[in-house]
Amino acid sequence: MRHLVLDRPLVFLDLETTGVSPVADRIVEFSMIKVYPDGIREAMTRRVNPGVLIPPDATRIHGITDADVADAPAFARIADELLTFIGAADLAGFNIHRFDLPMLHRELALADRQLDMHGRAVIDAQVIYHRKVPRDLAAAYRLYCGKELTNAHRSAADIEACVEVLDAQLAAYPDLPRAPRDLYERFAPRDVTAIDTQGKIRWDGREAVFGFGPAGIRGRPLREVATGNSRFLSWILRKDFRPDVKAIVQSALRGRFPFRR
Numbered sequence: 001m002r003h004l005v006l007d008r009p010l011v012f013l014d015l016e017t018t019g020v021s022p023v024a025d026r027i028v029e030f031s032m033i034k035v036y037p038d039g040i041r042e043a044m045t046r047r048v049n050p051g052v053l054i055p056p057d058a059t060r061i062h063g064i065t066d067a068d069v070a071d072a073p074a075f076a077r078i079a080d081e082l083l084t085f086i087g088a089a090d091l092a093g094f095n096i097h098r099f100d101l102p103m104l105h106r107e108l109a110l111a112d113r114q115l116d117m118h119g120r121a122v123i124d125a126q127v128i129y130h131r132k133v134p135r136d137l138a139a140a141y142r143l144y145c146g147k148e149l150t151n152a153h154r155s156a157a158d159i160e161a162c163v164e165v166l167d168a169q170l171a172a173y174p175d176l177p178r179a180p181r182d183l184y185e186r187f188a189p190r191d192v193t194a195i196d197t198q199g200k201i202r203w204d205g206r207e208a209v210f211g212f213g214p215a216g217i218r219g220r221p222l223r224e225v226a227t228g229n230s231r232f233l234s235w236i237l238r239k240d241f242r243p244d245v246k247a248i249v250q251s252a253l254r255g256r257f258p259f260r261r
Contacts, residue, residue, distance in 0.1 A: 001163065003170035005178040006037040009089035010123075012166075014159035015100050016062040018054050022102035024244045026050030027075055028064050030104075031155035032085055033163055044085050045156050047072040062153045076111035083113060090121040090180040094137050094162045097124045097188075102203060109256045121184035125166045128187055132173065137161060144168035200236075200245050208248070226252040 012033045019025035031045040049072040129140045138149040141161045151157035202211040208222040233249045
């Protein structure tokens, strides 16, 4: 990369999954590219057996079938390899704030692992792009790089495109900071984001918080409510909430949370 000034490695991350819910779906493939300050790159791509059937709609998007992952390891078996590759690097991706990181944190929690986010910059090329020209990755690749994205929705192709897009964005907009920390501070999400289909539990940029409930519950972290007021979570399980809301609650009651620190 010619325009990003790095003082430590930057890892680009892309996931292919069984669906679009970070709290209900599973990873079937991940790809990462680590860019070092001296320009050297390392790449890692792994198929993952999600332990569930891959819906046809998901296969139509990324082309990965149940047969493709039948002999692949479960995520828990390669979680340490992924964490070792990331190390202390900053992170980047396309829609990484809303999708890839929440999905990754949940998979790691299920594997009794955690990615420490303290002091780690996270750059989302989609946020930069959408604030400049609202489009998707293929359009960003066409606009900034002058190329057509082939093999879209395959993690290796998508993440290679993301590397080029972020670098081209920095070339196109001289006003943008060059350091990951400065980009992170300018483009970090400002608003909480729903992580379920009802918006009952939301993402505040750091961890899952309640988007509803009485005083003392609304806006409070899920992990705090789970440990201090489990009766409220039990109440949710008895009421008519959607399955993805209940899945989050059930995970929380087992001590597993879709959050990052």
